[in-house]
Amino acid sequence: MSSTIKETQRDVGLRVPINYLTVPAASLSSACFGHNQYENAAFQKCFSNLLAVGFRRFQVDVYWDPTRSVWSLCPVEVPPHAEQVSSTVAAAAISITPEQPRPSDLSLLFTSETTLPTSSPVEGGNNARPRQEESLFSSSIQPSAVLSDVPSSTVSHISMLSSTAAKTASPSIINENNVLMQIGNYKCTSEMTLDFLTGVFNDFVDKTATTTDALFTFLILNIHSAASSTASDAPAQQPPSGQLPNSSHLITNIFQRNLTEELYTSQMLREDREKLNRTWLDGAWNTLPAAGYYQTSVGSNGNLVTQDGWPTEAYVEFKKYHRLVVSFGSMDPQMAEYNLEPELSTIFALGTFLEYRNTTFNTAGSVTSGCIFSPSEDTITPNTNSSWALSVVPNLDLAADPDKLSPIPAVTNLTSCGISPWTNSTLSGATADQNVAPYAAFVYSTLWTWAPGQPLNASASEGSQKDRCAVMDTIRYPGRWQTADCDSQHRAACQDPANPYRWDISFSTASYPASETACPPGLVFSVPHTALENAHLLSAIRAHPSTQHRDTTEPVFLNLNSLDVQDCWVLEVNGTCPYDPPTDTNRLRIVVVPTVAAVIIFVCAALTFFVKCAANRREDKRGRRRRNVGGWDYEGVPS
Numbered sequence: 001m002s003s004t005i006k007e008t009q010r011d012v013g014l015r016v017p018i019n020y021l022t023v024p025a026a027s028l029s030s031a032c033f034g035h036n037q038y039e040n041a042a043f044q045k046c047f048s049n050l051l052a053v054g055f056r057r058f059q060v061d062v063y064w065d066p067t068r069s070v071w072s073l074c075p076v077e078v079p080p081h082a083e084q085v086s087s088t089v090a091a092a093a094i095s096i097t098p099e100q101p102r103p104s105d106l107s108l109l110f111t112s113e114t115t116l117p118t119s120s121p122v123e124g125g126n127n128a129r130p131r132q133e134e135s136l137f138s139s140s141i142q143p144s145a146v147l148s149d150v151p152s153s154t155v156s157h158i159s160m161l162s163s164t165a166a167k168t169a170s171p172s173i174i175n176e177n178n179v180l181m182q183i184g185n186y187k188c189t190s191e192m193t194l195d196f197l198t199g200v201f202n203d204f205v206d207k208t209a210t211t212t213d214a215l216f217t218f219l220i221l222n223i224h225s226a227a228s229s230t231a232s233d234a235p236a237q238q239p240p241s242g243q244l245p246n247s248s249h250l251i252t253n254i255f256q257r258n259l260t261e262e263l264y265t266s267q268m269l270r271e272d273r274e275k276l277n278r279t280w281l282d283g284a285w286n287t288l289p290a291a292g293y294y295q296t297s298v299g300s301n302g303n304l305v306t307q308d309g310w311p312t313e314a315y316v317e318f319k320k321y322h323r324l325v326v327s328f329g330s331m332d333p334q335m336a337e338y339n340l341e342p343e344l345s346t347i348f349a350l351g352t353f354l355e356y357r358n359t360t361f362n363t364a365g366s367v368t369s370g371c372i373f374s375p376s377e378d379t380i381t382p383n384t385n386s387s388w389a390l391s392v393v394p395n396l397d398l399a400a401d402p403d404k405l406s407p408i409p410a411v412t413n414l415t416s417c418g419i420s421p422w423t424n425s426t427l428s429g430a431t432a433d434q435n436v437a438p439y440a441a442f443v444y445s446t447l448w449t450w451a452p453g454q455p456l457n458a459s460a461s462e463g464s465q466k467d468r469c470a471v472m473d474t475i476r477y478p479g480r481w482q483t484a485d486c487d488s489q490h491r492a493a494c495q496d497p498a499n500p501y502r503w504d505i506s507f508s509t510a511s512y513p514a515s516e517t518a519c520p521p522g523l524v525f526s527v528p529h530t531a532l533e534n535a536h537l538l539s540a541i542r543a544h545p546s547t548q549h550r551d552t553t554e555p556v557f558l559n560l561n562s563l564d565v566q567d568c569w570v571l572e573v574n575g576t577c578p579y580d581p582p583t584d585t586n587r588l589r590i591v592v593v594p595t596v597a598a599v600i601i602f603v604c605a606a607l608t609f610f611v612k613c614a615a616n617r618r619e620d621k622r623g624r625r626r627r628n629v630g631g632w633d634y635e636g637v638p639s
Contacts, residue, residue: 003212003213004455004567004569005447005449005454005455006054007212007569008449008450008455008560008569009447009450010215011569011570011571012527012529012560013529013530014287014312014313014314014318015286015287015288015289015290015312015314015529016289016290016293016312016313016500016530017289017290017293017294017309017310017312018216018218018310018312018313019310019353020293020386020387020532021056021313021420021530022386022389022415022418022420022446022448022530022531022532023055023057023218023420024054024055024056024057024411024420024421024442024443024446025055025057025058025059025218025390025420025422025423026055026057026422026439027058027059027061027422027423027424028046028047028050028058028059028060028061028073029059029061030423030424030425030426031046031050031427031432031439032046032047032050032432033073033431034426034429034431035426035431036185036187037180037187038073038074038075038186038187038188038189039180039187039189039192040191040192042431042433043073043192043197043200043433044196044200045432045433046431046432046433047197047200047201047432048200048203048204049432049439050432050439051201051204051217052204052436053436053439053440054443055443056215056216056217056218057218057220057353057420058217058218058219058220059220059222059329059422059424060073060194060197060221060222061073061075061222061224062194062222062223062224062251063075063076063224063226063236064223064224064225064226064245064335064338065077065078065226066225066226066239066240066243066244067079067229068080068190069243069245070193070195070249071193071194071195071245071249071251072188072193072194073192073193073194073196073197074183074186074192075186075224075226075232075236076184076186076188076226076227076228076229077183077226077227077228077229078181078183078188078189078190078229079181079183079229179191183229183232184227184229184232184233185232185233194251194254195254195258198259199258201217201259201262201324202258202259202262205262205323211318211578211579212579214323215323216313216322216323216324216325217323217324217325218324218326218327219324219325219327220326220327220328220329220353221326221327221347222328222329222330222331223330223331223332223338224236224332224334225238225239225332225334236332237334238333238334238335238337239334239335244337244338247342250342250343251343252343252345252346255326255346255347256346261321261322262322262323263324263325263346264311264316264320264322264324264325265345265346265347266344266345266346266347266349267345267346268320269310269311269348272311273306273307273309274299274303274305275305276303276305276309277303277304278303279311279315280312280315283315283319286571286572287314287315287318287319289309289311289312289315290312290529291497291500292380292498292499292500292501293309293380293500294306294308294310295307295308295309296309325348325353326346326347327347327349327350327351327352327353327354328340328347328348328349328350328351328352329350329351329353330350330351331350352388353388354388354390355387355388355389355390356390356391357370357372357389357390358370358391359371359391359417359419361394361410364409365408365409365410365411365412365413366409366413367410367413367414367417370391370417370419371417371418371419372384372385372389372417372419373417373418373532373536373539375536375539375543377501378499378501378502378503378536379499379501380500384418384501384532386418386419386532389419390419390420390422391414391419391420391421391422392422392424393408393410393411393414393421393422393424393442394410395425396408396411396423396427396438396442398428398438398441399428400430400435400437400438401437402428402437403441404441404444405452405453406452407444407445407447407452408441408445411442411446412445412446412448415446415448416448416479416531416532416535417531417532417535418530418531418535421442421445421446423439423442427439427442448479448480448531448534449480449481449534450480450481450482451473451476451477451480451482452477452480454480454481454482455467455470455562455567455569456482457567458483458562458566458567464563465486465487465563466485466486467483467484467485468483468485468486468561468562468563469483469484469485469486469512469557469558469560469561469562469563470483470484470557470560470561470569471483471484471490471556471557471558472538472541472555472556472558474538474541474542474553474554474555474556478538479534479535479537481558481560482555484512484555484557486511486512486513486563487511487512488511489509489510489511490509490510490515490554490557491505491506491507491509491510491518491544491546491554491556491557492505492506492515492516492518492519492525492556492557493505493525493526493527493537493541493556493557493558493559494506494519494520494523494524494525494526495523495524495526495533495537496522496523497523497524497526500533501532501533501536502523502536503533503536503537503539503540504519504520504540504544505540505541505546506518506519506520510557512557512573513573515557515573516559525557525559525573526558527558527559527560527571528558537556559571559573561573561575562577564576564577565577565579
C-alpha cells in the first residue's frame, strides 16, 4: 500500500472524533495465536506485522495467572519452574533463521536480536524500570528483514515429542532456550505477558514517531482466568480471593510503566470534556473538530462541555502526542470478584469501545442487513450512529498471496456501511508472523478513499495542475477517488458544515480553484472525512437532477489537492503541505514529540554529545534506517 494512500485516509479524518473512525480490527487470538502457540519471538513478529500493515484496533485476551501473579497472554497457567529454567539459560539470544524474500513477503520485524529477561517482566514491583528507559528488546527495523520460520532447533524438539507427550497434562519443555512448554493443547513461554505486548507496541511507536507515519491505536482487553496447567482443557476456575490481582498487579500499572506518554486515559477524557474551550476547541480553525458529531452545552463555569463527545485524532495525536487508548472489553464470570474500579482512571470501562452490529452478507459479499448507511437519513440518529461500530467479517476464502488491488467485497462493503471490519479468524490458515499477505489484503480492503492504482504520480514536467486535484469516480470504482487536472471543469462536492451526512453537488461546473464558490448557500466545498460521509456523497451525486437523464455520471471535484507539494494532499484550495516545505528535496520528516523547554533541550543536547561514541556503536548494531517492505514504503510520506 502506498504511504500516500495511508496518509490521505488518516488526514481527511483528523478532525473527526476517534469513535467515528472506521478502521481495520483484528483479534490477536486468531491472527497471532490461531495454532495455540504462544511464543514471544513469533508473537513479536506477528503483532509488529499487524501494526505495520495498518491494523489499528485489536482485541486482546488477557489471562490472570495466579501461580505467577502475572497478566499472561497464554490461556493456561505457566508453571513457575519455567521462569527458573529461564534464569539458568543466561538470557540466550533467540536465533532467527533467515529465508529468501517471497513475493508475498510484507513482513516487518522490529527486532533481530531479542534477549530474554532473566525474570518475569512484572517482577520487581515498583522497582521495575519503565519501557521508555530501557526496551525489553535491542530492536530496530532491519532493511532486509524477512519472514522466518521457527528455528530449526525448535522444530527438532517439537518433532521429537511423542503423541503421548503432547496430550499429557504435565507440561513438557519443547525448547529450553525459549522455555517453550507444551501444556495440554497449548505451547507457551513464560515471557508471553501483557508486559511483553506493551514493549512491542512501544517499539512500534518509536519507529513511527513522525507526523507522516503516526497512527492512533485502540486496544480492547478481554479479562479471563488462566486454566490450570494440570487440567488445561477444563474450564478455568475462579481464583481464590487471596490470589486475585492486588494493587501491585493492576493492568493499569503495566501501561503506566511502559506507555505513560503514549496513553490517552479515561481521566484525561473526563477533564477534556469539562473545558472544551481550553482543550478540543483551542486551536487553529483547520484543526478544530468537525461539527455535528456530538452535543455541547454551557457548563456552570461558562465553558462549553460535552457528555458524549470524544477527541479527534488531530488533538490526541498531534497536539497531545498520545498514540493509544485502552478499554476493557469483557470479563469472564471467574474474574467477577476482581475490582476494576482502581483501573478506571486509566483504562476505559467494560464495553466502551464495543458497539457490535449484527450484519449479514450474501455470497457476493454485499451487506444484506445491519448496514448503518441509509440514503434517506442524512442526520446522525440512533439508527445512523456509527460510534464505535464493529462487526465480524464472515469467513474469508483467501489465497496465500491475494491480489491487494482486488478488494475483498465483504470488507469493502462493511467499511462503506460505516462499520469497522473485524477479522476473528486466522486468514488463509496462517498467523501474521507466518504470512502477513492476507492480513495486508484485509487492511487494503478497508480503504474507502483512493481507487486502486490511485493517486497517479504527477511529475514536474507535466505542469503544476495535471493530476494534482481529486475527484470522486462514479463509474469504474463508484465512490472511490482519482486524480484529475485542476483546470478541468467538474461539479463540486458540497457539505453542510453542521451536518456531516448532508451532501449535495453544485449545479454548475467549475475548475478546482473556482469550486470554492460554486456550492449552494449553506454548503461548503468539502471532502468526505469518513467512509460513511463518502457513502452519503456518492448517494447525493446519484440523486442529483443533473445526473437523472444521463447514461454516465461525470466525476465530482473534492476539496483535496497536491498543488503545493507533489503527492502531499491537503484539504484546502490554497492549503500548504504540513510535512515538507516546497524546497525540501530530502523530504525530511517532523518527529512527533512533545515540545519541551529550551533549557531541557540544551541539557539533552549536551548529554547526547558526551554519549555520541557509544550511541554510534549501538546504532550501527541496530541498523536504524529507512526500509522498503515488500514494495510498501513504510517510512515517510510523500513518496
